[in-house]
Amino acid sequence: MAIEGRGEPARLGEGPPSRVVIEGVKPEIDAAQFPIKRTIGEEVVVAADIFAEGHDLLSAVVKHRAAGSKTWHETPMSPLVNDRWSASFRVESIGRHEYTIEAWADRFRTWLRDLGKKVDAGQDVASELLEGAELVRQAAGRAKGPEADWLNGRAGVLRGREDQAARVQAALDPQLAAAMAMFPDRTGSRTYERTLGITVERERARYGAWYEMFPRSAAREPGKHGTLRDLEDLLPYVASMGFDVLYLPPIHPIGRSFRKGPNNTLEARPEDPGSPWAIGSEQGGHKDILPELGTFADFDRLVKAARDVGIEIALDIAFQASPDHPYVREHPEWFRHRPDGSIKYAENPPKKYQDIYPIDFESKDWRALWNELRDVFLFWLDRGVKIFRVDNPHTKPFPFWDWVIAEVQARDPEVIFLSEAFTRPKVMRRLAKGGFTQSYSYFTWRNTKVELTEYFTELTQTDSAEIMRPNLFANTPDILHEYLQYGGRAAFQARLVLAATLGATYGIYGPPFELCVGQALRHGSEEYLDSEKYQVRHWNRDDPASLRDYVARVNAIRRENPALHHDRNLRFFHCDNDQILFYGKITPDLSNMILVAVNLDPHHVHSGWVRLPLAELGLPTGHGESFQVHELLGDARYLWNGESNFVILDPASSPAQIFRVRRKIHSEKDFDYYD
């Protein structure tokens, strides 16, 4: 039993409650209400305050296992300072894992320490040796076979007739300590009161480059509505830039009622295609494909062809309906109603969105509704789609997401959910805790050195990194930031490198991105002029001014450098120029060390001195000792020397440099004839 200090007298149980305290466990999210997130093979570092009264030595282990397994794996914890202990383990399979901590007062190690002190002080230890013999004998009882025999033998020596010095030597023998550690006496141990969860996902949950594209604009000929077959033809283009995920806005039939015209005008002409997010018409709903785009056969071909060039198709799931959606006819009870019986369209008073009916998640028929929405995911999962970008999840109840993500991942734990929630920080965080694999972020609105440093320190160095994986989109069909509107080609390059190296997962919305399209609907708006959201566009993907090759180079650098496949290893370094952001990502074994310098001012050349903590990075600190940095975008090599080194970044060529540090520099001693 545990007596907790709750102020009420507690009944005394069978044995005395454990003396050991385990508290301040990290990571632990909301008293273990939510699991942390990892991908397969990743490390989990667990730390806790562990102590008891008095001076006994403690031993502690982190226990972890795949959920459902009956066997715990144990990793011994090491004391740090101030009663803090730590250990780490790797998660080696996809799915749910769990961990906790067990700690106990270690009688043998305490006895051994005290024996040593007494021996050092020249005290008689006859009685102590008898006590030790008893501890060893008990351990033998927990052991089996030859180990039990060996321990019993040792116990015999300790309490035997040899002289005290010989018996002390036997007691202090490290082999005895090692054997005793195998059969510890855990009487009175404490197991932490909560079991903590880990959601382990596949690598793509953590690392990947996304490309967003409207199929409607995939046609080879101007003026035609693009199809899934056209999109298939563009796969080599996307693959040549090195993307891992091709994300498509909704491909479902589009409503006719209150359809929006170009540039979000209220009156659509008959030929206007409408917004893909106004889902549902007499042609079908969330489980159907817009006929103009093609057939299910075309879709299946696309998924397969993409897979063949190493690209996964991601679909957009937007749970809302146009007034023409079959749900409206078949399940009017899934929507909210006015007193006159009509269905309520979406509003943000005084704004009205008459082309959209929001779904009532608290409908009387909510159980059937939730099941149907889950089935939308399962439907596309059955067609081979394992990545879903979820539209506006922050306007639907959290418990729905908690439930539906768990349901879908129970069917297939490889499914990835990206939360498109541009909303308040705690709402975004709650969606992440509830199960979303990845989240859109505020990256688009973080453009200065202070903004980027503060935001990415929070994202990668706090508890946030345990639960929320940002997917850094440099632009989206909804967000053309002023930095891109007014910064020209260099701004696109800078934001690309920032997204691709600050984040293990990032994305661009193309072709507008690689074609450096910067024209907004009007000054002060972040909407694109002639947005693909409301019309078919035709893009010149072969424009010589395209950043296509630059994007390809950046993505190749990402693939070649494992340091860039993680978020938590981000570290900012000093640069004396406030327009230059300087940071690095380094693998734990220091074998892959990437440094990035970005000139945030797209208009002017900037230079500065960047500073590295050489000793920590295992770089030569001696005067005159150099190391090589290989600039990977331009394929140039520099010798750097000492803490501070010089960089100069010209937006006319590339506002960013990505350095791989090569630690070893040859000296005359490497020369064949030196010796």
Place this chain on the structure above:
Amino acid sequence: MAIEGRGEPARLGEGPPSRVVIEGVKPEIDAAQFPIKRTIGEEVVVAADIFAEGHDLLSAVVKHRAAGSKTWHETPMSPLVNDRWSASFRVESIGRHEYTIEAWADRFRTWLRDLGKKVDAGQDVASELLEGAELVRQAAGRAKGPEADWLNGRAGVLRGREDQAARVQAALDPQLAAAMAMFPDRTGSRTYERTLGITVERERARYGAWYEMFPRSAAREPGKHGTLRDLEDLLPYVASMGFDVLYLPPIHPIGRSFRKGPNNTLEARPEDPGSPWAIGSEQGGHKDILPELGTFADFDRLVKAARDVGIEIALDIAFQASPDHPYVREHPEWFRHRPDGSIKYAENPPKKYQDIYPIDFESKDWRALWNELRDVFLFWLDRGVKIFRVDNPHTKPFPFWDWVIAEVQARDPEVIFLSEAFTRPKVMRRLAKGGFTQSYSYFTWRNTKVELTEYFTELTQTDSAEIMRPNLFANTPDILHEYLQYGGRAAFQARLVLAATLGATYGIYGPPFELCVGQALRHGSEEYLDSEKYQVRHWNRDDPASLRDYVARVNAIRRENPALHHDRNLRFFHCDNDQILFYGKITPDLSNMILVAVNLDPHHVHSGWVRLPLAELGLPTGHGESFQVHELLGDARYLWNGESNFVILDPASSPAQIFRVRRKIHSEKDFDYYD
């Protein structure tokens, strides 16, 4: 039902789970495992992140009650920024209290907000008024009598035949909003998943001045062993200095075996009295009084006489036994044994403490042992003692303290426990969490400006302040800090003022403190020379050099100024001289404002400019506007002006100044004939 985001598919329950999230609750200690601490009448400020998806307005209340009561009191919470909400309440009775949070999406307030926006935009709201009428009608169903009638009447107006403008006016009527707030629709509300505890104690738990004194040295004549009757005669002396608590080291029979001589020598002469902490002899144990001190009748007289002069007697409870303690004969199983059957004395290898047998709290007979130790507290409680200073609790298991404190406070919630744990921070904190009312602190070893500022910021401005109340002893029989050894009279004055004003509760060990006794056993030791721990001393309490009057003045200032009765209101202010510590304590209504400047260098005069945030403190910020500060130790008055003011502190008179700010300064406008 709640679907928690634990990664497993959750079964759907009766109704849809609540959309509302409540997280990041403060104060909450270790997932509500431990209660926070307050004294009667104190405020509890509760804050939490509260939000739901979408744009609905939320309402939230903090609910609190005395444990055992069936009725919750509710306090409406107010939104701050970033989805943070807050409310506060007062605890008005001693004992256990509890609190939690309930929050819900407020349909009426959301409707009202949206109605207002639509009306402002000139939209037709006929349908909206019908919706509102229905909400009001439902509220009438939750109300009774005239309120129900009134609400039904309002509903009738909203859906009635008056023109829309009149019905809108009726809807926006603040009286309707107020009535609706009384009968809220809490459908789908969320109650925070944990109920949090508050231990509410009497004022002395938070605020008091302690005086520690050895009864053995209370005799009027030199060479005689002092008695409880002698101590009674000294009560006026203690009272004249303004102390609230008189704390006595153990008063029990003292063991003979391995008794320590003066200055902790191993060989005691027959006339040496031994250490009061070597408890137990053939004369009795923890429930007995050393015959040299007197009888139970004397003790009862002392308790009563002290009470008559406003002083409470505090006893020292040290759970350990001399080899002569009756427990050793009667309950040998309560101690640890060597293999040869002898009882183990205390050790910290290679040091041996043969005069002390530690108690084995994990003894086979632990239940009887724990009950007996609890009965020690109850025994003295029955004799009128309600304050216990517990010796070395950090060498006994935490679960014992959790249990025994709860048991004793269940008998009498007025009992105060002071933890004498000078040990590692997390161990001290755990004792506090487990129920100790107060704790010794590291104050004695914090002597510089940086040390004091950092430590007291932690003690008063972090979670620590919710659970741990420091009792700032300026010296103890074990700790004569070098600052006092080498700093002379000014050092004693400075430490007194620091203790008495940094802490709502503080103490001194006298007469050595007020007599400025600074001689240590040897250089490098914190032990007193000729310590009372091992011998009877005789003190000249009438020494003209005594700080008695200074102490009396400081304690009088404490009593007169309620700002000094609290810890959490401590605030450090800037002073440009690093030897001057400048800080303040202010009541929430700003009616009592105390500023303290202490020269930490006992050897030299120091002066400096101290800086105050005038606007925050409600002080005049205008050029040429003055305010008065009344220096209470020297009874001098100064006019201060502007942010920065000058102080000079001479250790030869007083190294400290305590200012009371008097906000109002007269001007010519106050003069009778001005108008």
